[in-house]
Amino acid sequence: xxxxxxxxxxxxxxxxxxxxxxxxxxxxxxxxxxxxxxxxxxxxxxxxxxxxxxxxxxxxxxxxxxxxxxxxxxxxxxxxxxxxxxxxxxxxxxxxxxxxxxxxxxxxxxxxxxxxxxxxxxxxxxxxxxxxxxxxxxxxxxxxxxxxxxxxxxxxxxxxxxxxxxxxxxxxxxxxxxxxxxxxxxxxxxxxxxxxxxxxxxxxxxxxxxxxxxxxxxxxxxxxxxxxxxxxxxxxxxxxxxxxxxxxxxxxxxxxxxxxxxxxxxxxxxxxxxxxx
Numbered sequence: 001x002x003x004x005x006x007x008x009x010x011x012x013x014x015x016x017x018x019x020x021x022x023x024x025x026x027x028x029x030x031x032x033x034x035x036x037x038x039x040x041x042x043x044x045x046x047x048x049x050x051x052x053x054x055x056x057x058x059x060x061x062x063x064x065x066x067x068x069x070x071x072x073x074x075x076x077x078x079x080x081x082x083x084x085x086x087x088x089x090x091x092x093x094x095x096x097x098x099x100x101x102x103x104x105x106x107x108x109x110x111x112x113x114x115x116x117x118x119x120x121x122x123x124x125x126x127x128x129x130x131x132x133x134x135x136x137x138x139x140x141x142x143x144x145x146x147x148x149x150x151x152x153x154x155x156x157x158x159x160x161x162x163x164x165x166x167x168x169x170x171x172x173x174x175x176x177x178x179x180x181x182x183x184x185x186x187x188x189x190x191x192x193x194x195x196x197x198x199x200x201x202x203x204x205x206x207x208x209x210x211x212x213x214x215x216x217x218x219x220x221x222x223x224x225x226x227x228x229x230x231x232x233x234x235x236x237x238x239x240x241x242x243x244x245x246x247x248x249x250x251x252x253x254x255x256x257x258x259x260x261x262x263x264x265x266x267x268x269x270x271x272x273x274x275x276x277x
Contacts (some may be wrong), residue, residue, distance in 0.1 A: 008089055009059035016054040028059050035082050039103050040122035043115065047072055047081045064088050079104035107170075114144050120157070127273035129161045159190065168198035170269040190212065192221045 007029055012205050015024035016031070025031050035042065056065035064085070071081050077103050086097045098236055107115060119166065123132040136158045141151045159174035169276050175191035194205055208218055240263065247256040 009061045011056075012054070014058055017059070025242075028085075028089050029054070029091060031055075032086060032089055035085070036092065036096075036100065038261065039100055039121050040107070042078055042082065042107070044078055047076065058143060061088075061236050077105070077108055079108065081254065113139065116142070124157065124161075129164060133158060133161045148181045151269035152178040152187070155181070156187060156190070163190075163194055163197075166197075168194045172198050185217065189217050189220055189224075192217055193224065196221060196225070218230060 007027065009028045010053045012026045015026045017024050023034070025034060034048075037188070049069070052065050052068045052072055055061050055068065067084065067088075070080065071084070082104060083097055083101045085094050086100065092100075107118065110118065116135055118141070120132045123129075123135065130184040137152055139154055140151070143154060145151070155174045155178035159178065162168075162174065163171035172191060172194035175194055176189060179187045179191055195207055199207060208214075211218075244256060244259055244263070247259065
């Protein structure tokens with residue numbers, strides 16, 4: 001049998017609650033899994049007496065707790081703290097532990113703003129857009145006004161998240177803020193595209209007449225929209241919607257309900273993945 005891991009310690013009666021992620025952990029294996037999955041979110045707050053006491057009293061690992069207690073008192077790095085837990089539990093191989101150690105050491109050299117940016121980027125890449133948006137909103141108050149490029153990128157990323165949620169008006173406003181701070185063609189095209197989706201045909205026509213110098217970009221946006229429409233027509237998603245519509249129209253109620261429920265279940269699963277802490 002492959003990939004078998006021998007669990008160590010007790011299953012906790014009282015879980016260890018992680019406020020930042022809003023989850024509760026019941027075993028050393030869950031703790032290790034959390035560290036591995038959230039490696040880009042870990043900071044010095046991990047090195048805590050509360051966690052050491054939980055490992056001692058709830059998991060029954062006094063020897064490991066004694067070692068970690070010294071780390072807490074000496075204020076050692078989160079990299080050393082986490083690596084020691086990985087080594088003692090045997091959850092991961094040596095190469096994996098070294099990779100995690102390297103990531104944590106690299107993060108330790110970042111200032112608060114850089115660390116939050118890394119967190120937001122990590123969440124964004126994982127498809128956890130709403131969590132990333134929350135961090136981006138907080139960062140607005142921390143990035144200095146003189147850092148125009150940094151603030152522009154922040155607004156651009158926030159706008160992109162709103163656009164993915166079909167909140168095109170908010171997206172357009174944020175793209176425009178980004179464009180004012182750091183004018184470039186990519187941001188301008190994104191602003192035009194979001195505006196096209198947010199405005200009525202009449203209002204969009206007015207918008208075009210008010211910006212005659214952007215004619216090439218308006219043409220580019222129309223091309224992008226045409227490409228997106230063609231991609232949708234050939235997509236599996238469109239085929240699925242068409243199949244459901246045909247089932248309903250043909251009176252195949254039971255098949256329609258089964259397929260619809262399966263689709264809704266998958267959409268709920270995807271939503272939970274995006275919004276989980």
